[in-house]
Each structure stands twice: as structure tokens, then as C-alpha cells.
Amino acid sequence: MHSALIEAAERLRQAQATGRPCAPVRELIAAAQADEAGADPVALAYAVQQHNTRLAREQGRRRVGFKVGLTSRAVQQQLGVDQPDFGVLFADMAVGDGQPIAAEAVLQPKVEAEIALVLGRDLDHERHTLADLIRATDFALPAIEVVGSRIADWDIRLADTIADNASSGAFVLGSRPVRLEALDLVRCGMKLTRRGEPVSVGAGAACLDNPLNAAVWLADTMARFGEPLRAGDVLLTGALGPMVAAAPGDVFHAEIQGLGSVTAAFAQSQ
Amino acid sequence: MSIEISSIAEALDQAARRAKPLAQFSPHTPFSLDQAYEIQRASMQRRYDDGERRIGIKLGFTSRAKMQQMGVDSLIWGWLTDAMLEADGGEVALSRYIHPRAEPEVCFLVGRTIDRPLTLLEAADHIEAVAPAIEIIDSRYEAFKFSLEDVVADNCSSSGLVVGPWSRDLAGLDNAGVLMRLDGQLVQAGSTAAILGNPLRSLVEAAKLVSEAGLSLPAGSLIMAGAATAAEALRPGVHVSVDVAGFGETAFTCV
Numbered sequence: 001m002h003s004a005l006i007e008a009a010e011r012l013r014q015a016q017a018t019g020r021p022c023a024p025v026r027e028l029i030a031a032a033q034a035d036e037a038g039a040d041p042v043a044l045a046y047a048v049q050q051h052n053t054r055l056a057r058e059q060g061r062r063r064v065g066f067k068v069g070l071t072s073r074a075v076q077q078q079l080g081v082d083q084p085d086f087g088v089l090f091a092d093m094a095v096g097d098g099q100p101i102a103a104e105a106v107l108q109p110k111v112e113a114e115i116a117l118v119l120g121r122d123l124d125h126e127r128h129t130l131a132d133l134i135r136a137t138d139f140a141l142p143a144i145e146v147v148g149s150r151i152a153d154w155d156i157r158l159a160d161t162i163a164d165n166a167s168s169g170a171f172v173l174g175s176r177p178v179r180l181e182a183l184d185l186v187r188c189g190m191k192l193t194r195r196g197e198p199v200s201v202g203a204g205a206a207c208l209d210n211p212l213n214a215a216v217w218l219a220d221t222m223a224r225f226g227e228p229l230r231a232g233d234v235l236l237t238g239a240l241g242p243m244v245a246a247a248p249g250d251v252f253h254a255e256i257q258g259l260g261s262v263t264a265a266f267a268q269s270q
Numbered sequence: 271m272s273i274e275i276s277s278i279a280e281a282l283d284q285a286a287r288r289a290k291p292l293a294q295f296s297p298h299t300p301f302s303l304d305q306a307y308e309i310q311r312a313s314m315q316r317r318y319d320d321g322e323r324r325i326g327i328k329l330g331f332t333s334r335a336k337m338q339q340m341g342v343d344s345l346i347w348g349w350l351t352d353a354m355l356e357a358d359g360g361e362v363a364l365s366r367y368i369h370p371r372a373e374p375e376v377c378f379l380v381g382r383t384i385d386r387p388l389t390l391l392e393a394a395d396h397i398e399a400v401a402p403a404i405e406i407i408d409s410r411y412e413a414f415k416f417s418l419e420d421v422v423a424d425n426c427s428s429s430g431l432v433v434g435p436w437s438r439d440l441a442g443l444d445n446a447g448v449l450m451r452l453d454g455q456l457v458q459a460g461s462t463a464a465i466l467g468n469p470l471r472s473l474v475e476a477a478k479l480v481s482e483a484g485l486s487l488p489a490g491s492l493i494m495a496g497a498a499t500a501a502e503a504l505r506p507g508v509h510v511s512v513d514v515a516g517f518g519e520t521a522f523t524c525v
Binding site for chain 2: 184186187188189190191193196197198201202203204205206209240241255257
């Protein structure tokens with residue numbers, strides 16, 4: 001692996017460890033690309049992410065699933081991309097419904113309401129269909145993803161966020177599983193409130209026209225990366241509305257039509 | 271009524287009839303919000319005098335984001351007439367508009383006369399039914415640019431509406447997904463929760479505004495509750511559809 005990529009991975013780990021956001025890593029990735037003619041910058045950014053994922057697993061952190069990011073048209077346009085991205089979810093990123101999220105857990109936190117799918121079987125084909133995903137999904141849960149950026153002021157481009165584990169931080173899952181036949185994944189309304197005030201609203205279709213499209217993309221992509229989705233994996237399929245900055249003491253309540261609700265509560269600062 | 275109010279009302283009325291935009295008034299002829307509503311009333315009166323019939327009201331600035339954008343903390347409202355009604359599933363001739371935009375909404379049908387302020391519980395009891403709807407907004411001002419007073423004087427950009435199938439059951443209306451498609455492509459995905467957190471709150475606001483103005487909404491009136499997402503510009507040939515989860519779909523084709 002190119003030394004600039006290793007440096008990028010190190011910089012991101014340091015930011016998390018010290019709680020101090022770092023400079024973007026896109027220049028390091030560009031430097032590696034310049035040395036490796038024909039290298040795909042997206043692939044190099046994922047190499048940074050995978051390097052840190054490997055270290056995390058060596059430390060015993062358990063992979064429990066994935067998040068799909070960049071699933072809204074508006075966000076894709078903002079970053080000038082036409083594809084989603086993914087990050088790895090670890091068991092220590094899971095927070096119980098309504099349980100306090102420590103201020104230092106996530107850097108520069110923002111929240112978004114999503115539909116989580118929990119798989120009941122492996123998805124190890126090269127290409128998957130919507131039907132494969134429906135058959136493999138055990139149940140859906142309402143989720144609030146707490147995204148965070150190790151990069152100062154969220155000054156991110158595509159390469160930065162991919163390298164930074166898709167800006168993942170923590171996630172809160174509801175605890176009442178709902179089977180897919182009881183839920184309209186496309187038409188369901190989403191309301192995210194803070195102290196009763198709607199701060200983000202949307203619908204299932206805001207995620208790539210259908211959250212299952214994000215899941216199909218993820219299944220194909222992970223098969224290509226040689227890390228196919230497994231039974232038990234949690235898939236955070238992507239935001240159903242704009243993300244909202246979170247401050248200490250904030251309590252967010254997400255309600256997804258037909259799926260129930262979930263609460264993300266940020267601890268007061270010390 | 272001062273000369274100015276009636277002349278501004280006439281200019282706005284003419285702009286609407288001829289589908290010709292005009293410059294904003296507020297930069298050179300500022301007027302108050304109360305005067306803006308007077309202008310609105312005078313302008314609408316010209317249409318009633320020509321035989322148009324009032325069929326209800328529309329509310330605007332029903333989302334917190336829009337209020338902040340306009341720097342206001344209250345709703346605005348305008349009148350709907352029978353001439354604004356376009357057929358559900360029909361064709362909408364864009365020639366009568368200046369620079370029309372479509373907004374997904376829900377529309378209420380009043381079942382019992384609203385002539386006093388209502389609580390949320392009472393409001394639901396005054397409603398006969400609810401339907402998915404599309405408002406066609408069309409500012410009479412150049413470039414769709416206006417101050418708060420300008421837009422109120424201009425009947426809150428109200429120009430056309432399409433109303434879909436009626437449902438009597440209001441359950442689930444507080445957070446129903448709202449999808450707007452142009453030629454089958456999804457362009458807006460939101461929720462009825464964008465309308466004051468719950469569209470029924472629009473009824474409370476409507477009752478307050480109407481009774482403060484000393485007016486009433488008889489049974490059979492329509493109330494357009496406010497936008498569930500941002501608006502989309504219309505162009506000839508495009509097919510517009512709005513789907514409100516659990517409440518059905520309404521659509522039209524621009525010609």
C-alpha cells in the first residue's frame with residue numbers, strides 16, 4: 001500500500017483517538033494516484049477505509065453490518081457523484097433506543113433517519129435483484145444514524161468521506177421488528193423531530209427511489225470487495241430526509257410511517 | 271380605499287389575466303401587511319365581479335424552513351376560485367400561466383361551517399374529507415421574486431389547483447409520504463409532516479385567520495393546507511403526479 005494512503009488512514013485514526021478533527025485526506029489520496037498511473041481514486045479511498053477496518057478488526061471490534069451513504073439526489077449533486085458509498089458498522093457503534101450518546105463518541109455529529117434492514121441469509125451472488133433482497137431480509141427497523149466526520153468542518157469530497165468510513169459514527173435502532181409486507185418502503189413518510197419540532201421530513205423514496213435499491217447496490221458492491229453480506233448483518237440503507245446537526249442535550253425522535261419510531265438522545269456536555 | 275391600493279390591485283389582476291409578469295411594488299411603493307391583504311381583497315373582488323366564484327382558501331409558509339427563509343413567523347393565506355380548478359387527470363394549458371410551479375399538498379373539504387377559531391380536535395370535526403392535491407403557484411412578479419407584502423397582495427401566488435380522490439378517514443395524515451414525479455421520475459420525496467408537523471394544524475390556523483378577518487368558510491369550501499415539499503417548475507408536455515401514501519394520487523399533463 002502506498003505510504004500516502006497509510007498516512008491518510010493514520011490521520012483519520014488520530015482524529016478519532018484525540019477527538020480533534022483533522023485536515024482532509026484527499027490530497028494524500030491524489031498523491032498516491034499520481035504515483036500509480038491509472039489508479040481509480042475511489043478505489044484508493046476505499047483502500048484507506050479498508051486499512052482502518054482491518055486494524056479495527058484486529059483490535060477485536062466486531063463487524064455487524066454496513067451503512068450506505070450518498071443515497072439522496074441532492075447530496076450526490078452536492079458532491080458531484082452518481083453513486084452511493086458504504087462504510088462498516090461495528091458493534092461498539094450501536095446505541096440503545098433513547099440511551100445517551102456520549103458527547104465524545106462522535107465528532108461533529110449530525111443525525112438522519114433511515115430504514116435499517118436486518119438480513120436472515122447470506123447474499124453472496126455476483127449480482128443481486130430486488131427479489132433476492134426481499135427474500136434475504138428478515139425484518140426492518142427504524143433507525144437514526146449519527147454521522148460524524150473526522151475531517152474538520154465537514155470539509156469533505158467524495159474521497160474524504162469514503163476514506164473516513166463513509167462519515168459513520170454511531171447508530172440507534174428501534175426494537176420492534178417489522179416484516180417487509182407490513183411496510184411501504186417507497187411511500188412511507190418520515191418525520192424527525194427535536195422537542196416536537198419537525199427538523200427533517202422525507203419519505204422512503206428519498207433513498208435512491210427505494211431503500212431496497214441501496215441494499216442491492218451494497219450487496220453487489222460487497223460481493224465485489226470479497227466481503228459478501230451475511231445473515232445477521234444490519235444494513236443502514238440511507239437517509240430519508242436532510243441530515244441535521246446535533247448538539248449536546250439534543251433529543252431526536254424519528255417516526256417512519258408503518259415502521260414505528262426511535263429516539264437518539266445526546267448526553268449533556270460535561 | 272386609497273387610490274394606490276386599487277391601482278395595485280388592478281395591476282395584479284391584469285397581470286394574472288394576461289399572464290404577463292410585473293415588477294415588485296415593495297421596492298418603490300412600500301405597503302404594510304394589512305394593506306397587502308386589502309390589495310388582495312380588492313384584486314379578488316375584480317374577479318368576483320366578473321363572475322368567478324370563491325371556493326376556499328390556500329395557506330402558505332406552512333413549513334418552518336419557508337418561514338425562516340421569508341423572515342416571518344406566521345402563515346399567509348389567499349383565495350381559491352372556481353376558475354382556478356383544473357381537472358384531476360386532465361390537461362393543464364400553461365398558456366394562462368406566467369412561470370408556473372407545482373407543489374404537492376393535501377386539500378381539505380369543509381363539512382361544517384368554520385366561522386370561529388377552532389382547537390385541533392374541533393378542526394378535525396369540521397372536515398368532511400381530505401384529498402391529495404397539487405397547487406399550481408404562479409407569481410405575477412418577474413422572476414418569481416417578491417417580499418412578504420408583495421406575495422400577499424398577489425393572492426399568495428395562488429393560480430391553479432388539482433384535487434385527487436377524497437378520503438373520509440383522516441388517520442395517518444400526520445406523517446404520510448408524499449412523492450412528486452415528473453414524467454414518472456421522482457423529483458420530490460417528503461411527508462405531510464412538513465405541513466406544520468401535521469396538516470390538521472393548518473385547519474386551526476385557517477380557522478383563526480378567517481375568523482380574525484370576520485369571514486367564514488361554509489360547508490363545501492376547500493382548504494389547501496400548504497406544501498409538503500419544494501415546488502417544481504412546469505413545462506409543456508410534462509406529466510405531473512403526486513402520491514400521498516394511503517390517500518391516493520392526483521395528476522395532470524401540461525400542454
